[in-house]
Amino acid sequence: MAEVNTTDVQEKKSLNFIEQIVENDLREGKNGKRIQTRFPPEPNGYLHIGHAKAICMDFGIAQKYGGVCYLRFDDTNPTKEDVEYVEAIKEDIEWLGYKWEKEVYASDYFPQLWDFAIQLIKEGKAYIDEQSSETIAAQKGTPTQPGVESPYRNRPIEESLELFQRMNTGEIEEGKIVLRAKIDMASPNMHFRDPIIYRVVKTPHHRTGTTWKAYPMYDFAHGQSDYFEGVTHSLCTLEFVPHRPLYDLFVDWVKGGKDLDDNRPRQYEFNKLNLSYTLMSKRNLLVLVKEKLVDGWDDPRMPTICGFRRRGYSPESIRLFIDKIGYTTYDALNDFALLESAVREDLNTRATRVSAVLNPVKLTITNYPEDKVEELETVNNPEDPTAGTHIIEFSRNLWMERDDFMEDAPKKYFRMTPGQEVRLKSAYIVKCTGCRKDEAGNVVEVFAEYDPNTRSGMPDANRKVKGTLHWLSRDHCLSAEVRMYDRLWTMENPRDALADICKQKDCSSLEAMKEMMNPDSLHILKECYVEKFLANARPYDYLQFQRIGYFNVDKDSTPKQLIFNKTVSLKDTWAKTQK
């Protein structure tokens, strides 16, 4: 029965348009019914949740259709790249739960690409241009005006050949000459107007060192790399749609003819992730890190994979979110609330429930003996009976949450207020008898009397009261620092807002970002208390502070200095009705 059910669910889940293409290709026997993809990051920064969407697609398609996925570092621009990023990227992909068949680099193909470029020169399909970048740009025309041909366009092949060799010896300075493909200066597709395919870069490469001085451009490397590796489906985001005709052209050329066979990579594009209240571009994230507006790439407010990891998101929750938003060709703006609902959904099943008092006030049970301490059992996770239980101490002197007491309470306030009964979670029902205030009128202590018959196992254990509060025994808890995070940006679409501010005020994106940042994105609470049970909690452990939210243990937390990060609040229908 259960198996039938699973099949039903799978059948009901409709295929996204890429999966439909893949199934079609499989049916038609393209590429020998083989599926191969690649995830091709440039090692110039940390992966963010937008990359996670591409990772789930690239690795997911291979997984689902019995194919393989390579991890290929697109390292054709040594000025921006670094091994630091290579290592971080690998860590993040593994954390997300994916394994690559092979780790490869575009730079592995530099010799083949070089030979191919020479072949094109010999065939009259490429030439060396000696004009300045400004001139070349000007000759390119505009989208509405055709370009004009370079005076070097029809230079003798021998000249181009010789100059191309010298591009790689070091004798030619950066920017002096480039190799261009000879295509069509009048094409409505700007990428066809004799694109530059090789340029001189003298910065040492993080893998090949100083072996090369001439480096291929993206368009000249990507499709060919796919072809060399045997990639069948080259999946990327929508901004590469205009590149596709060029991709196909170069693949045709490197294959040595258009219709030789059907074994060739094809590029398909899907929409990239836009998230509300989130700035995604690597360039701007780099500014945040460099200018120390955040605490590094893994600051829990960052949309990086490592940021979400430090914040307490699970890999499963991120994959669940990606699965929910789907893949289309529409430029969507996804609601951050959907990501939050995904992480709540996942953490609800796995986070250990504990008590933490973040804004403490004394609670004294006046009819409970001074020296008595009871060890009470509390469940680790009501959603998971196998998660077990742990002990929490109860005594006369407790901490409670300041928000859980009101002297004059509104009608539907089910918490501590004089004359009202509440349940102390996992312990007794108590009745509030009053409070003590300081000279300024601040409540400094709340008083209550307990009903000894209402503890679990006692005769009145199942007596119902409206409210249940969390609490801690003052002599049996630990101090902790708790970091409360909120969104980094105040506007729903910070990318557009950033552009607007820069334009209006004619300022740098750094200045604009400073203006846009949410001043309340981080609140550090230093005087919090948590259960003794957390003495040995390990970094990244998933927790639920009951009635508050999901939290995790920060990577810098130690038994002496406990630090917790708020991942996301619990849904709070009470707070909502108060607004």
Next chain:
RNA sequence: UGGACUAUGGUGUAAUGGUAGCACAACAGGUUUUGGUUCUGUUUGUCUAGGUUCGAAUCCUGGUAGUCCAACCA
């Protein structure tokens, strides 16, 4: 004002010429030793004007709106 792409509730997504469905969000209620979870119910949608068709969210044409393209970045 060139080319390419896109348009389904507030948001995202399905329906592949034949009953507009799902998730999030919102709202109302039941259960609950977390105002959580869970369960039930409710509200809200095919950008627009034509055309093809027995029948159009789907195909065609015009309009409107949005995205991308003029790096020696990827």
